[in-house]
Amino acid sequence: MRRTTGILFVTALLALGLSACAPQPEDAAKPPVPSATHTTDAPEAGATPTERADALCQAGPAAGDQACVVTGQKVTGDLSFEGYDVVKLIDSTVDGAVAAGGLRDLVVTGSQIGGDLSITRIQGVVVKLTTVGGTLDISDAQHATLVKNTVGGDLNCDGVRADGTGNQVAGTASCVLR
Numbered sequence: 001m002r003r004t005t006g007i008l009f010v011t012a013l014l015a016l017g018l019s020a021c022a023p024q025p026e027d028a029a030k031p032p033v034p035s036a037t038h039t040t041d042a043p044e045a046g047a048t049p050t051e052r053a054d055a056l057c058q059a060g061p062a063a064g065d066q067a068c069v070v071t072g073q074k075v076t077g078d079l080s081f082e083g084y085d086v087v088k089l090i091d092s093t094v095d096g097a098v099a100a101g102g103l104r105d106l107v108v109t110g111s112q113i114g115g116d117l118s119i120t121r122i123q124g125v126v127v128k129l130t131t132v133g134g135t136l137d138i139s140d141a142q143h144a145t146l147v148k149n150t151v152g153g154d155l156n157c158d159g160v161r162a163d164g165t166g167n168q169v170a171g172t173a174s175c176v177l178r
Contacts (some may be wrong), residue, residue, distance in 0.1 A: 002057070014056070019058045022046075023039070023145035024174045035135065036085070038041060040104070042075075048080075048100065049079050049080035049096075050066050050080045050081075052075065052077055052079055052080075053068075053079040053080055056068070056073060056079070057069075057084065057087075058078075066084060067084065067085060067087075068081065068084045068088070069087075069088045070087075070088065070090065070092055071088075071091060071092065071095070072090070072091050072092060074092070074093045075092065075093065075094045075095065076095055077095070078094075078098070078099070078115065079097075079098045080098075081098075081099070081100040081103065081106075082100075082101055083102065084103055085104045086104060086106075086107075086108050087107070088101065088106075088109075089090075089106075089107070089108045089109075089111050090093050090108075090109055090110060091109070092112075094111070094112070094113050094114060094115075095115075095128075096112040096114055097113070097116045097118070097134065098116075098117050098118070099116075099118045100118070100122065101118075101119070101120045101122065102121045103123075104123050104124070105122070105123060105125075106119060106124070107120050107126045107127050107128075108126070108130050109127075109128045109129055110128075110129045111131075112130070112131045112133075113130065113131070113132045113133060113134075114133045114134075115133055115134045116132070116134035116136070117130075117132045117135075117136045117137070117165065118135075119136075119137065119139070119141060119165075120137075120138075120139045120140050120141070121140045121141075122140075123141065123142045124141070124142060124143050125141050125143070125144040125145065125146075126145045127144070127145070127146050128145070128146075128147040128149070129147070129149070130148065130150075131147050131149070132150070132152060133152045133155045135151070135154045135156065136149070136150060136153070136154070136155050137154075137158070138157045138158070138160050138162070139155065139156075139157075139159065139160065140158070140159070140160075142161070143160070143161050143163075143164070144157060144160050144175075145165070146162055146163075146164035146167055146175065147164050147165060147166060147167070148166040148167065149167045149168070151168070151169045151171070153166065153170065153171045154171035154172045154173070154174070155167065155172075155173040155175050156172075156174045157174060157175035157176070159177070162176065162177050162178065164177050
């Protein structure tokens with residue numbers, strides 16, 4: 001008798017546990033709640049390139065207002081980075097153009113940019129292992145390092161000392177690389 005009561009008790013607990021886990025009819029109408037790891041602060045479609053860039057910077061791993069690190073993002077539209085000391089665009093895809101100006105350092109590595117990459121008023125520039133669908137323009141920079149990039153348009157360095165190797169340029173290359 002004890003054994004039968006114990007088995008019935010365990011069976012009842014198991015049935016109760018399974019029914020508690022089963023979806024309820026009212027739950028079927030509710031959309032799933034996304035987990036915190038999939039939540040993004042992506043800017044609205046009508047945002048300016050600067051607003052899009054600022055939203056990515058705020059959502060990134062860098063602490064403080066002076067550094068912006070964008071890693072592994074897919075961005076629709078153009079981006080414009082201004083007002084940061086350092087900007088790093090790593091392993092990201094931007095289907096539009098990217099502009100960066102007034103920075104101390106810019107690093108673009110392992111990324112794909114669908115449009116132009118325009119860089120101006122920056123102390124140090126590193127562009128490495130990146131595909132630029134349009135033109136890569138660098139002006140008013142103290143130094144640039146360009147390594148193993150693919151540029152669909154022209155590669156222009158206006159008065160910029162540049163080091164680098166292994167770049168493939170479909171258009172005109174005005175950069176004299178050391």
